[in-house]
Amino acid sequence: MKLNQKDIEVNIINMNYVKNTKKKIKVPELHIMIMPGIILLFIFVYVPMWGIIIAFQDYKLHKGFSQAEWVGMKHFISLFTDRAFPRVLLNTLVISLKRLFFLFPTPIILALMLNEIKVKKFKSVLQTISYLPHFISWVIAAGFIFSFLAVDGGDLNGVMMWMGIIDEPLNFLSRPDWFHTILISSNIWKTTGFGAIVYLAAIAGVDPALYEAAQMDGLNRFKQTIHITLPSIVPVIIVYLILTLASILTVGFEDILLLTKQMNNAILRSKADVIDTYVFRMGLSMGRYSYATAAGLFKGLVSVVLLWLGNRMAKALGRNSLW
Amino acid sequence: MKRAKDDLIFEIIVTILLLIFTATMLYPFLNSLAISFNEANDTARGGISIFPRKFTLLNYQVVLANAEIYRAFAISVIRTFIGTLLSVLVTAMLAYGLSKKELKGQKIFMGFCVVTMYFNGGLIPTYVVIKSLNLLNTFWVMILPLTVNVFNMIIFKAFFENLPKSIEESAKVDGAGYFTIFTRIVVPTSKPVLATISLFVAVVHWNSWFDASIYITNKNLLPIQTVLQKIINSNVMNDQLSKMNANAAEMMRISSQVSTESLLMATMMVATIPILMIYPFLQKYFAKGVLLGSVKE
Numbered sequence: 001m002k003l004n005q006k007d008i009e010v011n012i013i014n015m016n017y018v019k020n021t022k023k024k025i026k027v028p029e030l031h032i033m034i035m036p037g038i039i040l041l042f043i044f045v046y047v048p049m050w051g052i053i054i055a056f057q058d059y060k061l062h063k064g065f066s067q068a069e070w071v072g073m074k075h076f077i078s079l080f081t082d083r084a085f086p087r088v089l090l091n092t093l094v095i096s097l098k099r100l101f102f103l104f105p106t107p108i109i110l111a112l113m114l115n116e117i118k119v120k121k122f123k124s125v126l127q128t129i130s131y132l133p134h135f136i137s138w139v140i141a142a143g144f145i146f147s148f149l150a151v152d153g154g155d156l157n158g159v160m161m162w163m164g165i166i167d168e169p170l171n172f173l174s175r176p177d178w179f180h181t182i183l184i185s186s187n188i189w190k191t192t193g194f195g196a197i198v199y200l201a202a203i204a205g206v207d208p209a210l211y212e213a214a215q216m217d218g219l220n221r222f223k224q225t226i227h228i229t230l231p232s233i234v235p236v237i238i239v240y241l242i243l244t245l246a247s248i249l250t251v252g253f254e255d256i257l258l259l260t261k262q263m264n265n266a267i268l269r270s271k272a273d274v275i276d277t278y279v280f281r282m283g284l285s286m287g288r289y290s291y292a293t294a295a296g297l298f299k300g301l302v303s304v305v306l307l308w309l310g311n312r313m314a315k316a317l318g319r320n321s322l323w
Numbered sequence: 324m325k326r327a328k329d330d331l332i333f334e335i336i337v338t339i340l341l342l343i344f345t346a347t348m349l350y351p352f353l354n355s356l357a358i359s360f361n362e363a364n365d366t367a368r369g370g371i372s373i374f375p376r377k378f379t380l381l382n383y384q385v386v387l388a389n390a391e392i393y394r395a396f397a398i399s400v401i402r403t404f405i406g407t408l409l410s411v412l413v414t415a416m417l418a419y420g421l422s423k424k425e426l427k428g429q430k431i432f433m434g435f436c437v438v439t440m441y442f443n444g445g446l447i448p449t450y451v452v453i454k455s456l457n458l459l460n461t462f463w464v465m466i467l468p469l470t471v472n473v474f475n476m477i478i479f480k481a482f483f484e485n486l487p488k489s490i491e492e493s494a495k496v497d498g499a500g501y502f503t504i505f506t507r508i509v510v511p512t513s514k515p516v517l518a519t520i521s522l523f524v525a526v527v528h529w530n531s532w533f534d535a536s537i538y539i540t541n542k543n544l545l546p547i548q549t550v551l552q553k554i555i556n557s558n559v560m561n562d563q564l565s566k567m568n569a570n571a572a573e574m575m576r577i578s579s580q581v582s583t584e585s586l587l588m589a590t591m592m593v594a595t596i597p598i599l600m601i602y603p604f605l606q607k608y609f610a611k612g613v614l615l616g617s618v619k620e
Binding site (some may be wrong): 031033040045047052054113116127131133137144146147148254258261262264279280284293297 | 326333337340341344345347348351354367369413416417419425426442444445446448452453455467468473476500502526529530532533537548551552584587588591595598599602606
């Protein structure tokens with residue numbers, strides 16, 4: 001009897017405790033958990049957003065925002081009238097279109113091909129190797145590229161001379177006309193394998209009954225790939241296309257910076273200078289903070305418009321949109 | 324019958340293309356590895372492909388005797404370790420809180436986070452803010468700005484939302500608070516997603532070079548990738564040699580047997596191998612993690 005009474009007491013205490021936790025601790029506890037993340041985002045993303053106002057000031061690093069002189073649109077006017085800017089804009093657009101054309105489809109093609117490998121172990125080894133470049137830093141990748149393209153002892157020169165295409169070694173990284181090809185090829189090498197993951201996962205979700213029906217109809221494997229697998233993953237492709245469109249002005253920054261040796265390779269600038277590297281050169285190398293911020297802001301605005309347009313397009317096509 | 328023949332041809336073509344493709348992925352790495360283990364004077368003759376012709380460990384001896392490389396390597400290790408731990412903890416807690424409908428203002432906080440995926444201050448304003456916080460030339464400048472990753476947060480959140488509710492509910496009845504539930508129940512059941520995100524964050528930290536190159540001027544604080552980038556840009560072998568703890572005669576002997584290229588390749592391998600030793604083992608996890616993120620995006 002005594003024991004039973006004690007149990008009841010304990011239960012009552014427990015129930016009160018539950019009530020209390022529900023009333024008092026519940027909401028603040030969750031807020032405490034998210035606070036570190038929210039504060040860090042505020043400091044390192046939102047405060048810099050407010051810092052964009054320096055695009056409308058004549059900001060000097062040692063003075064701070066409050067003492068800087070307001071100059072309105074001065075930096076935007078000098079940006080659009082700068083002789084270098086049309087070239088920078090053109091490079092950005094040309095590189096991004098080339099990326100869209102060459103870098104966007106390669107992971108899809110790789111995924112479709114990998115899907116045809118039926119020996120699981122072999123497929124898994126191929127995949128592991130194809131992810132490898134993703135896990136290497138751009139610094140190392142640039143080291144590989146410099147070594148591959150080297151004038152003395154570089155493999156590309158070696159092969160081309162052996163095949164008799166050239167008589168003397170070429171200095172590939174001193175020709176502005178070849179820069180885009182080098183840049184895009186390096187990106188294909190680095191991003192294709194990892195990019196294929198999403199499409200492989202999408203392919204794994206295709207209804208097997210579709211393939212059985214196709215086999216009944218006498219379609220061979222190549223035709224099955226084109227008429228069943230590819231159409232099945234179109235929704236995923238469209239989502240990624242929208243995302244790519246939104247970042248069309250972000251044409252890779254690390255890769256260009258490293259391949260041009262932090263833009264010190266001045267010969268390449270005519271083809272390599274894009275908005276991001278321009279911001280870097282003007283802002284951090286030359287100390288024109290306000291001017292560089294104006295260029296960055298211009299890029300941000302265009303990106304937002306493109307994202308919005310892309311999403312509108314996706315909605316109009318009746319596919320899943322981003323929001 | 325014709326279909327069987329078509330399929331066979333198709334399979335052969337696909338296999339060959341894939342073999343060529345993966346060989347291209349692998350070649351630069353194996354080539355550099357071979358050069359790093361080959362005698363420099365022999366390498367200069369050219370023609371090293373994926374095997375060293377005259378095997379030597381000298382390149383690695385020089386690189387590993389360089390105090391600067393050692394320090395940079397250590398900084399990268401510490402940075403990766405602390406950075407990953409902190410980022411996974413903060414991001415997972417943020418995601419857990421946001422996965423609860425009863426969090427007051429959940430939609431507003433979520434919006435607050437998602438906005439940062441599309442807008443940011445850009446390079447210069449961020450630099451100015453970091454400078455005015457007196458974070459330049461500190462270790463934490465490599466950690467704090469990378470701590471919250473909203474993309475990873477969304478992956479976490481999607482995973483937490485799919486966890487069975489019943490265990491959490493019964494823990495709540497037993498009087499456990501959210502924090503206890505998080506540490507005792509949610510974290511242990513979320514190992515796959517924790518492994519995936521940890522890998523992603525660790526790779527970002529290990530491979531970062533740009534942040535340190537603009538925020539840090541103190542040579543003793545630079546991570547290995549930034550040091551490597553400076554070596555690649557300047558191509559200085561003598562600099563590497565001069566940092567060895569060796570006498571003059573020994574130095575002369577060594578300098579005739581190594582070259583800028585051979586040392587560079589050895590340094591690059593030192594900076595790459597740690598990551599390459601981890602990722603194949605986590606492959607089955609991150610394939611799922613990427614998918615989860617793309618579905619919920």
